[in-house]
Amino acid sequence: MKLQNLWSAKGIAIGAAALLALSGCGSDGGSEATGTADADGIITVKLGVVGPMTGPASLYYEYMDQDLEAFADDFEEQYGVRFDVVAEDDQASPEETARAVSKLINEEGVQAILGPPLSGNSLQVADTVQRSAIPWLLAGPNADEIINYDVQPNWAFQTNFTNQQIMSILGERLWANDAKVGIVYSADGFGQSNLDQLTAWADANGKELSVEETIQPGAADANATIKRMKDAGVESVFMGITQGSDTATVTRAIEQGGFDPATIMTTGTILTNYKDVAEPSQWEKIQIVDPRNFLEGGDKWVLDQVQEETGEAPAIPTNNISTYAMLDIYAQAVQTVGDANDKEAVRQAMEDIETVHIGPDLTIESPFSSDDHKLYTDDPATWFTYGFDDNFDLVNLGTAADCVEGC
Amino acid sequence: MEPVILGLVLGGLYALLAQSFVLTFITTKTLNFAVGEFVALGAFATIAVSSWSWLPSFGRVAVGFLAASVVGALAYRFIVLPFTTQGEHDTRWLLSTVALSFVMLNLITNVEGPSPQRSDTARISGSVDVLGVGVSKQQLLLAVLAVVISLILIVVSQRTSIGLVMRAVSQDPETTSLMGISPRLVGMGAYAVAMGLAGLAGVLYAATVGASPVMGAPLLVASIAVAVIGGLGSLWGPLLGGALYGVLSEVASFQYGAIWGETAGLLLVIAVLVWKPEGLLGRRMEVKL
Numbered sequence: 001m002k003l004q005n006l007w008s009a010k011g012i013a014i015g016a017a018a019l020l021a022l023s024g025c026g027s028d029g030g031s032e033a034t035g036t037a038d039a040d041g042i043i044t045v046k047l048g049v050v051g052p053m054t055g056p057a058s059l060y061y062e063y064m065d066q067d068l069e070a071f072a073d074d075f076e077e078q079y080g081v082r083f084d085v086v087a088e089d090d091q092a093s094p095e096e097t098a099r100a101v102s103k104l105i106n107e108e109g110v111q112a113i114l115g116p117p118l119s120g121n122s123l124q125v126a127d128t129v130q131r132s133a134i135p136w137l138l139a140g141p142n143a144d145e146i147i148n149y150d151v152q153p154n155w156a157f158q159t160n161f162t163n164q165q166i167m168s169i170l171g172e173r174l175w176a177n178d179a180k181v182g183i184v185y186s187a188d189g190f191g192q193s194n195l196d197q198l199t200a201w202a203d204a205n206g207k208e209l210s211v212e213e214t215i216q217p218g219a220a221d222a223n224a225t226i227k228r229m230k231d232a233g234v235e236s237v238f239m240g241i242t243q244g245s246d247t248a249t250v251t252r253a254i255e256q257g258g259f260d261p262a263t264i265m266t267t268g269t270i271l272t273n274y275k276d277v278a279e280p281s282q283w284e285k286i287q288i289v290d291p292r293n294f295l296e297g298g299d300k301w302v303l304d305q306v307q308e309e310t311g312e313a314p315a316i317p318t319n320n321i322s323t324y325a326m327l328d329i330y331a332q333a334v335q336t337v338g339d340a341n342d343k344e345a346v347r348q349a350m351e352d353i354e355t356v357h358i359g360p361d362l363t364i365e366s367p368f369s370s371d372d373h374k375l376y377t378d379d380p381a382t383w384f385t386y387g388f389d390d391n392f393d394l395v396n397l398g399t400a401a402d403c404v405e406g407c
Numbered sequence: 408m409e410p411v412i413l414g415l416v417l418g419g420l421y422a423l424l425a426q427s428f429v430l431t432f433i434t435t436k437t438l439n440f441a442v443g444e445f446v447a448l449g450a451f452a453t454i455a456v457s458s459w460s461w462l463p464s465f466g467r468v469a470v471g472f473l474a475a476s477v478v479g480a481l482a483y484r485f486i487v488l489p490f491t492t493q494g495e496h497d498t499r500w501l502l503s504t505v506a507l508s509f510v511m512l513n514l515i516t517n518v519e520g521p522s523p524q525r526s527d528t529a530r531i532s533g534s535v536d537v538l539g540v541g542v543s544k545q546q547l548l549l550a551v552l553a554v555v556i557s558l559i560l561i562v563v564s565q566r567t568s569i570g571l572v573m574r575a576v577s578q579d580p581e582t583t584s585l586m587g588i589s590p591r592l593v594g595m596g597a598y599a600v601a602m603g604l605a606g607l608a609g610v611l612y613a614a615t616v617g618a619s620p621v622m623g624a625p626l627l628v629a630s631i632a633v634a635v636i637g638g639l640g641s642l643w644g645p646l647l648g649g650a651l652y653g654v655l656s657e658v659a660s661f662q663y664g665a666i667w668g669e670t671a672g673l674l675l676v677i678a679v680l681v682w683k684p685e686g687l688l689g690r691r692m693e694v695k696l
Contacts, residue, residue, distance in 0.1 A: 007696060018504060028589065054513060054516070055512075055513075055516065055521070056512075056516065056521045056619070056621040057521065058516065058520075058521045059521055059522060062535055170678075187666075189616055206625055213664060213665055214665055214666050215578065215665060216625065216665075218621060218622065218624060218625030218626075219625060219665070220411070220417060220420060220616075220625065220626065220629075221417060221543075221546070222665070223413050223657070224413075224657060224660030224661045224664075224668060225409065225664075225665045226659070227409065227661055228664065245523045245616060245617060245619065248616070248617075250617065251453075251545070252615070256541050256542075256543055257541065258533045271525050272522070273522050273617075275523040276522075276524060276617055277523050277615075277617035278618055279674070281531065
């Protein structure tokens with residue numbers, strides 16, 4: 001009898017726990033996300049956010065979470081648009097991403113999707129989202145291949161620079177004075193896209209990529225990679241590496257191997273996870289190019305606000321800024337249309353947007369057209385070249401155009 | 408010469424971790440697939456006490472070792488042992504240790520976050536010239552430590568009563584338990600030392616790459632490969648396996664690119680499994696039916 005009571009108590013407890021757990025899942029019940037204006041004139045949008053909430057890549061979800069926490073009230077005040085977030089964990093895996101996106105579209109009925117943040121996973125679900133005819137807010141991924149402009153109308157928008165754009169900027173710099181160029185790229189979607197775009201730029205401009213080397217995430221060393229570059233006489237190195245910690249493995253090998261190329265370029269990914277595992281002597285020659293001005297104006301304001309509102313450093317500074325721009329674009333479009341359920345009208349309003357605001361004093365005018373859903377351009381005069389001081393603080397060295405021959 | 412030297416040094420890191428697998432296999436006939444997370448546990452435990460200025464560096468390293476040791480012993484008692492009760496063909500511990508790996512990974516990530524954290528304890532910056540080749544001092548320390556620890560384990564195993572007990576439990580746990588020796592305690596002891604070694608490797612490796620929840624995972628395949636090449640039943644095995652795996656993978660990387668390095672090492676594993684399944688220094692177990 002006692003045992004029965006115990007089991008029965010256990011059953012009630014498990015049942016209660018299950019109910020509690022279920023009530024915490026999804027947000028359908030009681031959601032006010034009608035997509036149209038309420039009595040106060042606020043339009044609540046059901047926004048699906050997909051990214052790696054758990055696991056080692058969770059920084060790639062955190063930056064979206066930080067922006068929503070820091071700026072949701074601002075967008076509501078400015079545009080009368082409130083975000084009712086339905087978050088799904090993709091665990092940074094293609095399979096989970098497909099499941100998460102499918103759930104957001106088919107079960108949750110979201111009115112737009114923010115994410116996934118990783119290029120490879122976005123590629124995995126690109127056809128699905130396009131077929132579902134839902135505004136797709138790509139604030140993180142850099143791969144150009146995600147958007148197929150042959151398919152119109154196109155539902156995806158990118159507010160990060162693309163790999164094609166950065167390679168256009170970097171190509172001029174890396175091959176300046178006919179230098180021998182080598183690339184180290186991470187063995188993932190981001191790295192592969194970097195390689196593809198750099199190779200494409202080289203082919204289109206009659207240049208040759210002398211050495212192509214991969215680095216596995218978490219590799220213990222990169223000595224062989226650097227030795228091969230050194231032996232090949234490489235003078236310009238490009239590191240297209242997803243994780244800053246892997247970039248540190250490469251720069252350690254450069255120092256240890258006594259390799260001294262004239263130019264070492266990489267991307268803004270070095271701003272994440274690099275400083276704490278590297279030494280000043282290893283980053284003193286590294287430079288990055290980026291269309292954002294991290295040191296002043298609206299871009300800096302976004303980063304400062306994230307720090308102030310969340311109490312945390314921006315998880316991935318480049319993507320924090322991109323996410324702000326994307327939410328601004330989408331919120332404006334919803335305000336213009338007045339109904340988030342009219343997705344085609346919202347998509348068109350995004351495409352036709354006249355002014356994108358990044359912070360209070362940075363604007364980008366009419367960035368999109370039907371065959372260009374990229375926020376930035378590849379004009380080197382609008383990109384910045386940065387180096388690093390001893391504390392790994394960014395130093396603005398001039399525009400990419402100014403630094404073609406080196407800075 | 409360069410790939411040989413760098414391969415030997417890199418092999419030292421793998422050998423140290425491989426020794427964890429060998430130690431638990433010799434004593435309990437089980438392997439802990441959560442070794443990668445014990446690497447991270449040791450590293451984070453040391454970082455947690457890094458602000459204790461009264462504790463010397465050696466003490467902080469010892470904290471990393473001990474934290475992994477204690478959790479390792481408990482893991483054997485509650486995660487491994489209950490799944491080995493149905494005889495030598497009971498392999499449920501395979502799943503329970505993999506599950507432990509996931510649980511520990513998520514716990515460490517939730518507590519410490521996913522980003523690498525700098526660890527200055529036992530950090531030795533710079534490189535040293537070894538036969539004309541620049542070698543990271545930190546990696547050299549790991550390699551030397553792997554050799555020293557392997558030799559200590561071999562001496563303890565062959566020349567002390569503790570070693571005798573371990574071997575006896577390994578060969579016939581039932582008979583040894585009739586003689587008043589607890590196989591459970593011996594197993595816990597073996598796991599404590601083995602996971603402590605993983606934690607120690609984590610402390611020293613983190614000084615180079617930083618401590619992160621996933622820092623041990625990339626080392627796992629290589630260290631299992633090293634243990635298999637050398638022989639899971641031999642404490643000398645990790646040294647030989649580490650040297651062969653490290654040199655072969657570095658030579659292949661130097662010659663054909665990094666992508667071929669790991670591939671070459673794993674091809675060696677396959678070759679050894681075909682030619683000598685018990686490993687190069689392992690002894691074939693023959694059972695009389």
